[in-house]
Amino acid sequence: MKRSIALLMSVVLTHAAAAAPTNEEFFRSVRDNIDKPVDPTKFIAFAMAVVGIIILMVLFSRKKEQRAAKPKVLNHSGKLLKEIMSAVHLKPAEVKQLKLLAEGQSVSSPLTLLLCPSVFAKAVRAKPAKVDRRVLAQLAKKLIQTAAGSSNGKE
Numbered sequence: 293m294k295r296s297i298a299l300l301m302s303v304v305l306t307h308a309a310a311a312a313p314t315n316e317e318f319f320r321s322v323r324d325n326i327d328k329p330v331d332p333t334k335f336i337a338f339a340m341a342v343v344g345i346i347i348l349m350v351l352f353s354r355k356k357e358q359r360a361a362k363p364k365v366l367n368h369s370g371k372l373l374k375e376i377m378s379a380v381h382l383k384p385a386e387v388k389q390l391k392l393l394a395e396g397q398s399v400s401s402p403l404t405l406l407l408c409p410s411v412f413a414k415a416v417r418a419k420p421a422k423v424d425r426r427v428l429a430q431l432a433k434k435l436i437q438t439a440a441g442s443s444n445g446k447e
Contacts (some may be wrong), residue, residue, distance in 0.1 A: 316413060369401055380438050382431070389427045396420040406435065 313321070377387055390402035397415040399405060405412045412435075416428055 369403065371404060373401075376403065380406070380434060382434070385424075385425055386431045386434075389423055389431065393420060393428070394421050396422070409435070 293296070358435075373387070378380070382390075389400065390405055391410075393415045394400075394402040394405055397405075397411070397418065399411065405415060414430070416432075417427075
């Protein structure tokens with residue numbers, strides 16, 4: 293067994309020594325490779341790929357910054373209006389009249405009219421043409437009842 297290993301090692305070493313190039317062959321090979329003209333197409337293709345990747349990275353980072361710049365809306369005025377509608381027991385027709393009244397007075401939201409009685413009264417006194425005064429009168433009664441009920445401790 294030891295003999296076969298030794299024989300195998302001597303064959304491998306002999307073959308490796310015979311296959312190793314001499315210094316003269318090595319330098320001739322280097323000189324031949326240096327003297328060849330350079331083909332720039334591979335370099336240009338590689339450079340264009342790198343530039344493309346950089347452009348994509350810039351675009352994605354800008355898109356991410358734009359998404360992060362917008363604050364998330366936590367309170368939605370429509371949801372708040374629906375909650376107040378259910379708490380005060382407003383009908384859809386009354387909400388529609390409030391919206392029309394708010395538009396006529398340049399108020400940002402119909403909720404302002406519900407929460408501020410002086411603005412509501414001023415808007416009603418302005419006598420807008422599109423608003424149904426009978427519906428507004430019923431709404432005013434509801435608001436007064438709701439306010440009186442909550443001040444007495446009833447809910």
